[in-house]
Amino acid sequence: MPEKPTAAKKDAPLSETRLYIGNLDPSVDEYTILKLFEPLGRIKEFNFLFHQHGPKSGQPRGYCFLEYESPQATWRAIRALHNYRLKNRPLVVSTASVSI
Template sequence: MQDPNGSSDEKSESRIYIGNLDLRITEAALIKMFSPFGKIITEDFLWHTRGRKRGEPRGFAFIQYSSKEEARLAKEKMHGRLACGRPLVVRVSSDKYLVEPAENSSKGVGEATKTSASGTSSGQMSRSSKITAIKNKLKTLEEEGYSAKKQKQEADTSLQ
């Protein structure tokens, strides 16, 4: 997580993720909602780029503030706040590293899945958290699956 020169770490601490956006919320409305908390440097409103939903909002966005204090304030004030009847999910981008503790390979599959799925109170996870959860689950399945497969083969040969 630490960048030797600190620049990308600082950037991720001043960038927020906004999720669970109602599809009626526009870019302009989003900027208007989040501008009271500081100077917005960039805003990335994500759209579907292909498929039948092409051109429709994807339901999440990122906003880059000029400082990490502004980003933290926006998170504090806007997380859970209703917008078009839906509670917003607001996280500082650097917090994605704190969502999920390091998985212990001795955990059972069910435990690893529970830990991953409860990453946030809203049930939504960042893309990197999902990838990490899938990798951990596959690793556990491979470890357990290999030994189970070996035991099954041994049991099958002993029955014959």
């Protein structure tokens, strides 16, 4: 009989330096996010996602990923910007899963 997946096996580990930033207003652009997060630490990587197909092709997806060089900067950003109101929406800022 095949083994059932456990929570530990199916859940990807969380990164210490990569952030998920969600609940973005469609009018928010990359520049706005970078200017908001840059003062909190040195950014290593930034992925702003757009719809690739369909009627929303080319429009922002409403979330992005940002990676800092240090875990300390990551936690500073979470403390400072989670629930921060940007364009009248509270940002969701949390650690992101690491793809294996």
